[in-house]
Amino acid sequence: MTITVLLVDDQPLLRMGFRMVIESQPDLRVVGEAGDGAAAAALAAELSPDVVVMDVRMPGVDGIEATRRIAAAGGVSRVLILTTFDLDQYVLAGLRAGASGFLLKDVPPADLLTAIRTVAAGDAVVAPNVTRRLLDAFAHHLPDPDASADGGPDRPAGRVANRRTAGTDRLDRLTDRERDVLGEVAAGLSNAEIAARLVLSEATVKTHVGRILAKLELRDRVQAVVFAYETGLIRPSANPPRHDG
Structure with missing residues (x-):
């Protein structure tokens, strides 16, 4: 094809x-x-x-x-x-x-x-580990385009809060184990690494990831990482990586 x-x-x-x-x-x-x-x-x-x-x-x-x-x-x-x-x-x-x-x-x-x-x-x-590293770097200074639209000192904060609340509601759809897996995905671990850390088979982790994406209405792991950041499930590293040049 x-x-x-x-x-x-x-x-x-x-x-x-x-x-x-x-x-x-x-x-x-x-x-x-x-x-x-x-x-x-x-x-x-x-x-x-x-x-x-x-x-x-x-x-x-x-x-x-x-x-x-x-x-x-x-x-x-x-x-x-x-x-x-x-x-x-x-x-x-x-x-x-x-x-x-x-x-x-x-x-x-x-x-x-x-x-x-x-x-x-x-x-x-x-790649999951690259996703985490890049998002850590961006999250410290990236403006939220939805929050900054329409201006106003109060509206942006309200929009961020509303989106976080909506995301938290979606997060409630997950089981405790699925939340654990999502956290590891957002931390940049591959399925094999998640399996080793949570003492699961790699096939089970793959099944959990598929269910997480379906329940949260996300298309792929990248969107899952973004979702985890936006809902506060995971936060940027305290010291973002430096990139010279």
């Missing part, structure tokens, strides 16, 4: 390089390109690609808003965000908007290809 890909980046040279890498594979095919978020959302609706490889910083409509539009449309397309980590502080917002994960732009070609296939298969592309 051929996996179809839409490339979105405001730099034509980067799109050309990504196209060459992707189309070197017999199971992958680039069906379109866009240089801004508005065009990306329109092409995603028109072409229904399996995966949208999305830049974040673009003129006009950025990648976060484009991701939100694509996710809200309810189609088959899943978004994989590519970003320069040291510069881009809005990846968590992209995940909140519905992205299935993200990679750095200097990712090795083989990892990009694996990520596209992983996202197309319906799973998250970010």
Whole structure:
């Protein structure tokens, strides 16, 4: 089965390089390109690609808003965000908007290809331990786009409180064991590591993860980590990692 890909980046040279890498594979095919978020959302609706490889910083409509539009449309397309980590502080917002994960732009070609296939298969592309490390870094300074919208000194805090309350209500759907597993997922552990820590079989952990995603109405592990942060089930590390450059 051929996996179809839409490339979105405001730099034509980067799109050309990504196209060459992707189309070197017999199971992958680039069906379109866009240089801004508005065009990306329109092409995603028109072409229904399996995966949208999305830049974040673009003129006009950025990648976060484009991701939100694509996710809200309810189609088959899943978004994989590519970003320069040291510069881009809005990846968590992209995940909140519905992205299935993200990679750095200097990712090795083989990892990009694996990520596209992983996202197309319906799973998250970010390794659990990397997810935790990145979210720890972002959570200390990332503005909440929903909370900051509409302005007002009181409204943002109210929105955060309302969303946390709603999340806590959803958290109540889980059993104690499922909460334990969710906490370990959010802490960056793989299924095998969770199994060892909680003295369970790996198959049992996988079953728990599937039930957690279903009960919380989440698509993948990345969204589960974001949910755990937003509900206060897990909190950022006291000392976020430093990234120079």
